[in-house]
Amino acid sequence: MNITIRKAEEKDSEQLWQLMKELAVFEKYINSFAITPEIVRNSGFKKNPPDFHCIVAEDSDKIAGMLVYYYHPYTAQNKPAIYMKELYVDENYRGQKMGEQLMNALKNEAKENNCSQIKWTVAPWNEAGQRFYERLGANENKEWLNYEWNI
Template identity: 70%
Template sequence: MDGQKIIIRKAIEADSDQLWVLMKDLAVFEHYLDDFAITPEIVRESGFRKDPPDFYCLVAENGGEIAGMLVYYFLPYTARNRPAIFLKELFVAESHRSQKIGEMLMKALYKEARENNCCQIKWTVAPWNEAGKAFYERLGASENRDWLNYEWAVD
């Protein structure tokens, strides 16, 4: 760590270019760069100019640089008659790993869920991502094997 204090905060429109870089890096890490169609302008428009936005985002800032991001959205209607949060993306830049930034972002998301009366936080993890699975289990999360994920591509 370079001595800077890491700040967890909600993303703002001015973060869009740095967020896009992290989103692209995540696409490389998760092997879907060929399908990656996001641009910095799409991040600005979808996350900050639309009302309501298509997504919400928490960032970890380290010395003015966005070191990590957590993208999420709300599932307003659930069987429990309380909203849930769906964690879409969690990514920490390689140069900022091993500083507990992922844990800080997850704790901030947990706080956001509580503040919004959410009943749970849901997400998916690639089956090959052993480090990711171990990380979530260290936080106290458990794998839900009650449901299988399906996709139906729309051309």
């Protein structure tokens, strides 16, 4: 196995969509999953600026992991921040440090773009995810509550 970590390209759209769909099953929101390969292609690669950015872990020609993120251009620190929306590794590739490699690539991206923080959420039932993030040195933010307004 020869894993390459790189920024996603338009040609990856179909495989990214497949991983996004697998994540929707894993996180139990597949019934509301409305993403298509065309949406991935148009929103992430044809739109300028794109709605999201993505880093992938590739094994030969197979995308085995993805990290989807976007920028918050302004924060109280007068620096941008990155919001990580999705991190997912194909179950056949788990336990091989691929998630850690993707997170480190995002950390490098944040440093290159003068970001002050990387933020994300994790489901309370996803204890393995919580342990993974804590092992990397991330801290749970207990100062803020997440709200959403479905429209």
